[in-house]
Amino acid sequence: MKSFFITTAIDYTNAPPHIGHAYEKILADVLARYQRLRGRNVFFLTGVDQHGQKVQQSAEREGIAPQEFADRVSGKFLSLWKELGISYDAWAATTAPLHKKVVQQILTDLKERDWLYKATYSGHYSVRQEQFLTDKERGPDGEFGPEWGEVVLLDEENWYFRLSKCSEWLARFLETRKDFVTPTFRQNELKNAAAKITGDLCISRPKSRLEWGIEIPFDPGFVTYVWFDALINYISFAGYGDDVSPGFETRWPCDHHVIGKDILIPAHGVYWPCMLHAMGFPDDRMPHLLVHGFWSLGGEKVSKSTGNVVDPSGLATTYGATALRYYLMRDAVMGQDADFSEERLLLRHNTELGNGLGNLVNRTLSMTRRYRDGSPGHVELPADLASHRASDAESMASYLKLMDDSQIHAGIETMVELVNRANALVDSAAPWKLAKDPEQSERLDAVLSTLILSARSAATMLLPVAPDAAHEILRQLALEALSLNTPNAPDQLPAGYRCGEPKPVFPRLELPGEEATGNRA
Ligand code: MSP
DSSP states (O other), X not given: OOOEEEEEOOEETTSOOOHHHHHHHHHHHHHHHHHHHTTOOEEEXXXXXXOSHHHHHHHHHHTSOHHHHHHHHHHHHHHHHHHTTOOOSEEEEXXXXXXXXXXXXXXXXXXXXXXXXXXXXXXXXXXXXXXXXOGGGBOTTSSBOGGGOSEEEEEEEEEEEOGGGGHHHHHHHHHHOTTSEXXXXXXXXXXXXXXXXXXXXXXXXXXXXXOSSOBOTTOXXXXXXXXXXXXXXXXXXXXXXXXXXXXXXXXXXXXXXXXXXXXXXXXXXXXXXXXXXXXXXXXXXOOOEEEEOOEEETTEEOOGGGXXXXXXXXXXXXXXXXHHHXXXXXXXXXXXXXXXXXXXXXXXXXXXXXXXXXXXXXXXXXXXXXXXXXXXXXXXXXXXXXXXXXXXXXXXXHHHHXXXXXXXXXXXXXXXXXXXXXXXXXXXXXXXXXXXXXXXXXXXXXXXXXXXHHHHXXXXXXXXXXXXXXXXXXXXXXXXXXXXXXXXXXXXXXXXXXXXOOOOSSOOOOOOOHHHHOXXX
């Protein structure tokens, strides 16, 4: 059976992780966990993009080797993913020998089949920024501004990939594979942009300018330049190579390349399918791209240069991974931008999790223990409670549909609705009144059983988003999660059921003093 294959973008290792990186990895993790609950065999790949000029320069500034610098920053990503419970199956670090071997094999093969050629490019070059400039970099006066420092005319030889040879194929492909990109409006953007892209893609840098990269195997004076190295991680770490592993055949094509909107055009939307096409992948073995929006802070771009950085590790330490994961998944509408706010993080946690689900579990278990010593008697549900459970089943059906569609924020919303309905049932059925009336004994059993079953449905729905908290609730309920894969057994408590002891799962969070959170670096 084909695995469900999910990847994330691999993060640059020139700076520590910020909230955008954390969001993307949590998003992919929620989808991976959800698919596992659906019974799929998931292969979840994430990692780090360790080569490139910025790493080389940062390492030089610190007087250490680039590998050491890249490893140090990679370590920060690794420990954050552990803290946030990112359940990846494989780690793609692009300095790994296996990856290098695959990149070099692909380059050799493409050259042999005339997809690569060497040519001289003449242009304006900024000595300070170490890059060629195009007309886009000219100011309104037509000159290159002072930020570029000394600008010289330079001739440089490089290797090029025949991207232009793919333009007709790509246009046709985007026309026929309407679901290549989700959300759909991004595919339309891509179609328009792809039509305007002309020329070939420069895929090398002379070592005199950049040493920190994978050497071009047939021309040792050059290294591969960023995207040709980075994009290949999606196949090299999945088992592709000279002798393609059986593992690769069951994984590829990728079900979701989870990426941010900034790297859709041209990298993932144009270069990547064209590279795969040139390597010989047929159209029906092209991957799918799931494009998310950007997090901002106070309406401004999260960026190291403006100091506008939210440190996810600080937030996880202060508020816990559950609150952070829940907030990021709940507040960002899939595909849209979102603005980060610590107040909203607390609000979502305290209202929906604490006052909502936590309160439901706590009240239900306390009353079940108090009135029934933990074991409600087995009774047929009366019509109103049977209809309450039918509504829960409808919420679960919507949840599955939304989560299958990667609409995580809306999937969570169905859980919130289910919890609100159950809390309203506590208030209207008033078990504390029923407990005082021996004639209402059966009704009390039925109400308590219904509430326990609703709490189990909610905890099951929470599992992919906040696994630790959901498991803890199921432990207190003394029930297994519902299956999201096979039809479930009759909707009642198992024979001999006794619930556990309630303990607060979502302790109320408060805003600490600004300096104590450490979340604005
Ligand atoms: N190394 C490349 C990706 C190569 S993938 C073959 C890269 N790295 S990155 O570190 O700059 O970005 C990694 C991911 O984080 C990208 O998907 C990017 O869109 C995402 N984000 C970076 N800033 C973000 C926000 N402010 N909000 C949400 N996601 C953001 O690009």
